[in-house]
Amino acid sequence: MLRRERAHVEEAPGRGPLGGHHERPDARAKVSGSTRYVADLALPGMLHAAVAVAPVASARVSGLDLASARAVDGVEAVLTAADIPGRNLVGVIFEDQPLLAREKVRMVGERLALVAARTPEAAWAAAHLVHADLEPLPAVHDPVQALEPDAPRVHDAGNLIRTFRVVRGDTARARASVVVEAEYRVGGQEHAYLEPQGCLAIPEGRQRITIVASCQCPFYVQHAVARVLGLPLAAVRVEQAPTGGGFGGKEDYPSEPAACAAVLAFATARPVRFVLPRELDMQVSSKRHAMVIRHRWGADRSGHLRFAEVETVLDAGAYIGISTVVAERANVSSIGPYHVPAVRVSTRVAYTNNLFGGAFRGFGTPQVTWAAEATMDRLARACSLDPLEFRRRNLLDDRRRRLCTGQSLRRPVLARECLERAVALAGWDEFHARPRRQEGPMREGMGIGLALYGCNLHHGGQHLDRSSAVVILQPDGSVVVRVGLTEMGQGNLAACQTIAAQALGVEPAHVQVWQPDTTTVGDSGPTVASRGAHASGMAILNAVDRLRKKLDPVAAELLECGERDVELAGGFARVRTDPDHRVPIARLAGEMASRRIEGISTGWYRSRKRRFDPVTGLGDPYEFYAVACHIARVVVDAELGLVRVTEVSAAHDVGKVIHRDVLEGQIQGGIVQGTGWGTSEELKLDRGRLCNPSFTDYIIPTAADVPSIRIAVVESEGPGGPFGAKGIGEPSLIPTAAAVRNAVVEALGLEIDRLPLTPPTIVEALGNRHPFAWVAEEERVRGRSEEVAAGR
């Protein structure tokens, strides 16, 4: 691949690596096993942390017995809320969550006590011996019931956390001849990153601390640790460890284990490593939000949408975490990329005693997209139109480009382009022209899902939408880049490397991007919202601009040209009008070093200010948008209820490609993760407890489940980030499950309004149409007669 890259540079001098597929900078170390994740790091004297958690969802804590835990050989500390030096609080936005429970347990997995011991075995043995006296309290596990007046209160102020709205036009007066209504119950999802949550806390007296964490957001961890230890931010250094997958699961949650390890490290004056065992990780970490979504949408006789009413209730779980932020995005994304004259959306966020919802790839958009695309198919059928034709009539385009919030999309609007490209890839017309194959119980179907994704942070989180970079030109011409956004597998190192190499005119291999560390760059906000390449890239470009103010005068002197005539390309500084007149960048760097010119620059980026009214939901929630269309082809076994997704055709409006392999990898990974969410990944909760916290019982796709994936990349010269790139991390997942749902519905000829489409869900939806429905009916009748015989 390096060979390929060199050839590429030679063949196209000055074009640079942008859009190519040179080797990822982190691939070789990872594939050889030499990348060191948190669990691979050890220090002399290091202790291991464990946590004692509540087994029930709602209870009063009347006592904690720590004696048996403290007696375990190897235990160095067993701590409770009283031992926290700073504030007993975690939580990114709202202060509703204690690090360690004092009086009340509100969810399964609520932390009661922390343990540090010389071995992980001793630590966990002690944690299991912490005995809590818990008096059961009433609990609520359904978010809709939680909002009823007589529901048990999870927190004193009641269960309604917040309501978001979009109100535009008058839906009551909209003239629609065809109206459909539906209620969708969309389940959550476990992130199932392969590396469990983990961190290492290294104290320096009680003055300061270093945290090495598997995380997406080192600055969140920094704030959380500073708060529980009562330290200034400058005394908390957070270094992001190589991170084995995130998907949102390492956005807000890692602050909690980091705070635990930090408290233990300060109490014991020893380094403390905390790695969550898989079962506990799945049991206690955040999840994609379950939502209940009610729709009433109408269209006129010609198949044009007239109005849309959406009422969503989002299950926040026992603590807010970032649920309101997720709801804020879900709220304005509820209508999809369609032109609707009258819109009324409400999104309510409810406390329950369930596991708490958090960030997950798509951030509330996949759920509302699933519902919107289901309703689009329903309405198409009600209008006697093909789902493709119905979408063609209603998609936003360059003429009709007003979103539900009233924001006018910047051109080009590529929804139609994405739809048509996916339709061509999928062979939609051919598939629907031929008679459907029906072999035994096997039924085939094809379905469409479209998504509109607001890139970067919502208006409500705009204060975090900034980022910092440092670029250092070394005396040998190699380049160090530091950014504040993280690599968690998605390819941010490769993206930053490509962007810096492109801007400096050097080969990617000459640029080293190092993992973020809160002491080397400014607070860059979270690595979320598909903003990694965008936010870090823009800051890098700014740093390179500033570096060139020092570099260009030296180059101009060596080249004997004007400063404005200097350009950097192909590893050289050269005269723009005379590219053969050039000097290697390595020589230029050496010259700068020998003249003692500062070869370091910082860069900064902040998103543009926008207007948005949080009360009406009108305005510009996001700066720019990406559209995606997925078309899924499925085979459903109508006896077993098994869905096999055989093919997904994906068209993505990406702005500009930065790194082709990384882009494709995001799309492929998103589709497979979305397929899992849509078909097999079910969070089975029993009174707030996850019953399937293992990879045997919580089923994520394997290599044998992968559909054939076809990709169309739609590039454009529109609004975007570095070199015009938009985000791809989340749009890659958002429409997949919707497309799969619509394909299954087409295959079976019946509506299914619950996600995931597991075999029991499908068999239940088939009802009397299931070939063995008579068995269930016979059992029901027999059951009834047995009840009669038993005198009940």
Added chain:
Amino acid sequence: MSERVVVTLTLNGGRRTFEVAPGRRLLDLIREDAGLTGTKEGCAAGECGACVVLLDGAPVTSCLVLAASADGHDVVTVEGLQQSGSLHPFQEALVAQGGVQCGFCTPGLAVTGAAALAYGPGTADERARLLAGNLCRCTGYVKVLEALESASGEKADRAST
């Protein structure tokens, strides 16, 4: 509890002896006693495949193997896939095809893929099923399978020349 057993095995080609507790897992022997941290622990239940190593040439989840039972056997970890400093052809293909993302599952995948290649190129379906015990949450497996295909093609090419 202080009882120890002596385990002598061939680890990445070298003969090594360890004294371990009877309940110690092969995974712990590899990671902690031998200091080879390329082998990862993802679930400790034999479900994810991040800890796969070769035991007498066959891929096993080392979290489910007792260290003592490896006595007298041949163990190869991801560190042992390299031959005289060069990556295994499947590792090379994973790098070239963009089949690496977060990298946590990658060592286990590399080991399983190397074993799969030793069995022969196989069909696309067979290759997918051979890798089905190694969970990956990032890549969607597409580029991983392409890498296995290209490495098996290279292997077949070499065998035929």
